[in-house]
Amino acid sequence: MTGFFNVSDLHTVLALAETFPATEVEKVPLSAALTRILAEDVSSDIDIPGFDRATMDGYAVRGADTFGASDAAPAWLRIAGTVGMGEEPAFSLSQGEAAAISTGGMLPQGADAVVMVEHTDRVDEETIEVYRSVAPGHHLITRGEDFSKGRVILTAGTPIGAAETGLLAASGCQSVAVFKRPLVGIISTGDEVVPVTETPKMAEIRDVNTHTLSAMVTEAGGVALPLGIAGDGEGDLEPLLAEALASCDTVLISGGSSVGMRDRTLTAMEGLEGSEVLVHGIAISPGKPTILARVGGKPVWGLPGHVASAMVVFEVVVRPFLLAASGSEATDRPKVPARLSRNIASAQGRTDFVRTRLVPEGEGYIAEPLPGKSGLIHTMVHADGLIRIEKDTEGLYSDSQVTVRLLP
Amino acid sequence: MTGFFNVSDLHTVLALAETFPATEVEKVPLSAALTRILAEDVSSDIDIPGFDRATMDGYAVRGADTFGASDAAPAWLRIAGTVGMGEEPAFSLSQGEAAAISTGGMLPQGADAVVMVEHTDRVDEETIEVYRSVAPGHHLITRGEDFSKGRVILTAGTPIGAAETGLLAASGCQSVAVFKRPLVGIISTGDEVVPVTETPKMAEIRDVNTHTLSAMVTEAGGVALPLGIAGDGEGDLEPLLAEALASCDTVLISGGSSVGMRDRTLTAMEGLEGSEVLVHGIAISPGKPTILARVGGKPVWGLPGHVASAMVVFEVVVRPFLLAASGSEATDRPKVPARLSRNIASAQGRTDFVRTRLVPEGEGYIAEPLPGKSGLIHTMVHADGLIRIEKDTEGLYSDSQVTVRLLP
DSSP states (O other), rough: OOSSSOOOOOOHHHHEEEEEEEEOOEEEHHHHHHHTTTTOOOESSSSSSSOOEEESEEEOOOGGGGGTEOOOOOOOOEEEEEOOTTTOOOOBOTTTTTEEETTTTTTTOOOEEEEEEHHHHHHHHTTTOOOOOOTTTTTTTTTTTSBOOEEEEOOOTOOOOOOHHHHHHHHHHEEEEOOOOOEEEEEEEEEEOOOOTTTTTTTTTEHHHHHHHHHHHHHOOOOOOOOEEOOOOSSSHHHHHHHHHHHHHHEEOOOSSSHHHHHHHHHHHHHHHHHHEEEEEEEEEESSSSEEEEEEEEEEEEEEEHHHHHHHHHHIIIIHHHHHHOOOOOOOOEEEEESSSEEOOOOOOOTEEEEEEEEEEEEEEEEEOOOOTOSHHHHHHHOEEEEEEOOTTOOEEOOEEEEEOOOO | OOOBBBBBBBHHHHHHGSSSOOEEEEEEGOOOOTBBOOOOOEOOOSOOOOOOSEEOOOOOOOGGGTTTSSSSEEEEEEEEOOOOOOOSSSBBBOEEEEEEEEOOOOOOOOHHHHHHEEGGGEEETTTEOOOSEEEEEETTOOTSBBBBTOEEEETTTOOOOOOHHHHHTTTTTEEEEEOOEEEEEEEEOOOTEOTTOOOOOTEEEEEOOOHHHHHHHTTTOOOEEEEEEEEESSTTTHHHHHHHHHSSSSSEEEOOOSHHHHHHHHHHHHHHTTOEEEEOBSEEEEEEEEHHHHHHHHTEEESSSSSHHHHHHHIIHHHHHHHHHTTTOOOOOOEEEEEEEEOOEETTTTTTEEEEEEEEEEEEEEEOOOOTTTTTTTHHHOOOOOEEEEETOOOOOTOOEEEEEEOO
């Protein structure tokens, strides 16, 4: 192999995500389900709520009994009883009757509305005056109005957030079937790279990619397994790669951005039994020198060594693969429109991702592209998002409207 | 006390956040620092990078030696040596000399630029032709260009994301001083509320708020400690509240939306030694019946019982307090502009938060308000964000431009 790439378009690469399998399914307690991806459809074991439920403090009534009621001409109703919280009323309402009820209480048989306590007066022990008419169905939630028994309330592939957690609780799910978090082995390469525990000697740098990529794997719902640093020597990478493949679902190798090291990474990948190099270069910037191989059904990635490049490639390319492997319905990042603060040049024939700061301006934002070489870390710290410039575009003008994909 | 509120404005309530203390500081390993809040300024122990570093494969040169070089009139340079990765070059460049170098390699003394290998040809063992002129500083990162030694690179209060993790690694932080996650005790109330492990009998419902609020606490960087369900009886709440205050930094009591139960919650709060009720009702919808007391310097919240109300109050009111307690620089949610799909009515004198779905439309979004009683869970599952309607506004018209605060 030579150092030349046979670059693939981004969309071609992304389409490969579905050719890799999703992880297995495991059961986790509801309290541990947050941010996990639901692996099966969930339906409720009960109607939610299981009864007509007051949403105001006041009196359960038959709405028709209050029609025409006003301050001048209140309706008089007989108090048939008081509803206790969590208790099924032992009585029912006949015409002209009301029952004292609190928010969350169960309406007695015969009642079809709740009149707010503020719109009533107690005349005596047995009687109230009602000053407003109330339509049937008012101030209550009917049985099954939120969800009816047996109905699918959440579908497989749904990321579990706070609201989903609430729904799972309401429907009695004490444990939840979710996809396992993909285990991602992370290897840095380069004779010049030393671990964070060491003070770099002249010409050395600390390993940053292991830490940024681990964090991004975690954020994407995976489990990061840092495996250390491989030197540039022949055969240095192979043992770590074999270890990664033995235990992990996905492998990330970063570094080796030089032609020689790219070849070393490629050679190590090709040397594995049954390996197939799917991608050797992507028409994106930063991130062109990205490699993807399939080994034993698992994706093995060769990422650029430059920190910012590796982060952009992870965000734009690797993350969608991880989400797919986690069974997630592909979830785009939120995007915000913004006004571009200055011209950006772009080369045709590749899709550019420009790191951008967002500065509030009125109700919207100004997008300030962050200049910076992709070997620098600090542009990523200040980046709120990425602007995507399509391959057939030569650049974007200052003041033009752009869409910024938000970074977490 | 009566059931009537003496409502406070939202901004008055939010201003109280800073009257509560931040949590203590703890050290965590770098690998566990993601999503935590930095508790001290961090500066780098070294220049990053510590040397002039090539960002391309090619030859280190003195830029002046290439001025005027072209395909027709290449510059001829003598190869003075090859730079090994991670090695300090043992030679320096004199005029008319070049050194083979790979991406990430250290420039030898005398070199001030890198010419890409694609713009050169090897004439013989000792000579290259250079076809492009290269300006000094090109294709390299200079010593300290990312960060210089001793400079503060991250300030206290910064949330640690992937990029910050990389910066901490680069500057040698093996452990990081962060604010402790606030421990949040969570109590549900109501005789009608049963745990998720039970099948509700008629007139009962499962406890949802414990689960939604626990998830939201986790998402906000806190640690949720669910303490169970208190009945509506006199004295039912007090033991759980005492337990919560003994161990937690913040207490959330949900439910008790009925006048009677609100009074019970308030009574329990007021019965605690040294308690001070700061807020008794907020001019927001949903969420009016929200109570905040200070007990022993800790915030104790009484939240509405309705699931969606409790979630909105958490998002809009409690979360900013938790972030402040975690030492976080107040971080707003991202906001996106959208076109409103229909009229929304709003009452004057209160700030409304309308649950909204976002539907992509061209480069932007349509905001579809989700109708729904606040006792229903399913509107929260479908909500992508909240529209805020200020208290002096009677409503918003269909097709008007609104700002939607994104929910996670």
